[in-house]
Amino acid sequence: MGIIYQTNKKTGITYAYQNESYWDKEKKQSRAKRKLLGKVDPVTGDIISTRSYKKKDHKAELVPAKPGPVAITKYQRCFFGATYLFDQIGKALGLTADLKDCFPEDYKKIQSIAYYLILEENNALSRFSHWQKLHIHPYGEDIPSQRSSELFQSIDEENRMRFFEKQGRRRIEKEYWAFDITSISSYSEVLSQVKKGRNKEHDRLPQINLALLFGEESGLPFYYRKLAGNITDVKTIKQLMTEFDVMGYKKIRVVLDRGFYSKKNIDLLYKNHQKFIIGVKLGLNFVKSVLEEERANLQLWTSLETQFGTHGICRPISWDYEQERPYKGDTIKDKRRAYLLLFYNPEKAAKDQADMNDYYTSLYNDLINNSRKDYRSKDYDRYFTVTDTPKRGRKVVPKEDVMREAARNYGYFALLSNEVSDPFEALSIYRSKDIVEKGFGNLKERLNFRRMQVSSELSLNGKLFIEFIALIYLSYVKKRMQDAGLFEKWSLQGLIDELDLIELFEAPGHGRVLGEVTEKQKDLYQALGIDPPSL
Template identity: 85%
Template structure:
């Protein structure tokens, strides 16, 4: 059960409806019952009840709820320290406020499940009942499996996008945003976006793709999007720009891996006036030309930054900009200023050579054994010639010219930007996109999202959203730990366990009594930017 919002186009008034999803056995599809709650105040965002609903609510409240605080009826001792930490993070980042605004009936359930996903690493929702008996958490009650499924199905697209918009505006223009995608395998045969596609792990299961957007300085995620499993990275930028526009994100500064590079994508970024930093392949003609001119200069001592162990230079270039105008049937052609940033790293050169030698050996063995891999298809023909005769059998000959060309670029890499012209500032920003990879790792491993075991689109959408909320809290803690140097002494799990043992004792007629908070725990709270608990 959740709340959806609809705006009357004639009056401009937005109404809130209580939405309850159910499964129609005859039509074999999800349906919903809606009940009008009231109109939404444009200034505060609160719901002003209609007369019937207000009267009904007052009737229920007067008959079942007595004024004043709810009396404690039983003795209870619960773990409190870790969930208290998340409560304070939720307040400081605006997560609680934004969730309450977008999901007024369910925000506490969403937070409680998010806390559980973080603290009970790799556990399924079936363990929530046990966990919640031992912990203080926002919802304060059990969420059985059926109720959690209903919660996931009630999280609709409109409220999800409103949450992204609110979170993004808290940090817009303050930092570069790193964007990347990953794959999540699924056993389901009923999800429409589960498709066979390529992934870095060469998993044979069908998959969906997930795109994540992180702030490079804050280390926090604030947007994600689910994609069909056969969608490649390079095709996602146009949709990303469209959704930025929907959410009102202007003047965005974005960092992209080279898998997102294409001329059309860069043209689109220019068209939308977005500041960007994107990885580019050395094989592109305009990059090869500049690199050959600058190869000797690039490796001079004056271009070395010992902090990075890397040489770097910047060349201003003219970008050949094109914009198709379908409504006029023509194409605008112009030039735009761009900065090509070239780098050489000796350690990377040695690693590139070692990795390439291993890769070529695997390709050669596959060809000898007749065990070609689909994901290596082009490289077999690029680096080897295969002949086979009845007498001499199969013969695999290396294409040395192609291998020499690859070896010539060991240790080199390039970035393209329309804003950053300092090579090492650009390198620092670009390396920060690793936080997205770490975010994917947290989502898949710690939050148990490596295999999505859901049977409906609605459940998948809702579960991903709650997992995303958990990822915000988790990313905040990890960033604070990194900034404070806590990983030298603590693991993430060890730190959360250290705080989790702080108890809260509740007793009838006596109220709440906070358990002991040690000096070590106090120091941890302060390092994480949170005041220690007190009653």
């Protein structure tokens, strides 16, 4: 046993070690054990023992200290009022808490990009660097294009579904959920779900379809799903029911337009014990027969609801329910209660006539000019007969009997429900599905998602999720504005711009100083259900 000395070349400090030699039987060679004795005093040569730490002290050092307030190190004056509004909305809806729980590392980035998408209408994400220098936002730093792409790709399916589940449970259990689908065009050749499909805007580009679910009473979206562009509305209900079950949603009430109607879908809704209101076509046999019996009653004053300017009646019917059981090789057949709700609106009748006249004229001109459009191919043959002869040329003759039959149903429409028997209660709920259409409009126009500009499936999934988060904030503001009657004096953009004028000044050693908040701005916050900012 002896003492050896070793000098650290970087610090110049010499350390003394107790050295003990021993024989290693496995490696069959001499080895040494060393124990630090201390530092060597460069003047006296004495060994100075290093301080020993008690275990409890060592453990205490491993416990991270609670983060305190971030010190202000630079002068900064930024816009604060609009992002403050979104911060408070996030707290009120549990949106911030749910994002933090599902995306603990990135939730502030998600919120900051969502704020940007709302405040910088129709601007590309490349402008984020400029915007963030002028605004207080959750992340507080720049998110360059490469970082935002990495963020999009990090948003995985598991945590996205967890977020939907959490938000869904926060919604009012008794409200109806309006469900609809829109198409989003794309130039991409690498996205697998971009397909040619039926586009309501008659855009010839390939597309993906996007399904959205909104709360009828809250006016807020809380679920979306991306679909291949060639998937039709009617095929989506089975998957929707499956995902409801996965997320633990029970006793759901859904509002669907008539594009989702099929006998199989209605049977599926009954099978899953879902309450529904769905639009149905007048040409269906069970609708047509009841309508013929009730046409006269739908013209009477006793069926009129002046609030809607619409006549309405309810006829209880029996639904012929069928459920196939492949595991038993048979089909259950039963009768289920349903309500057929029929309506007539004179103003709608006049509009239907004007719209159809314009449509007939458009079809006629297409045929005369030999400029048929693919999406109208069935209607050309349905309403007109076309003949071509060498002497007389092209002759287009309207099918008046078909047009006359169509005119009989101007102003009429029908709904089917398995819960609501009051026609005007059902109509009020059904009209709430307009919020989905408005949500689609917000995504495409205000949030700049009419054309997808992403290069991979992962980027698309992540960007779409953040667009959806932005849509929640935007929908909250619009619903509150509507409830408070603010649209009579303010546009959405005008209100946000008014609040965005409020500044926050930061100075080292002096903290944060809130800019002037006018009475008008305070009134707007309160109308939106938010306390005005104060420090």
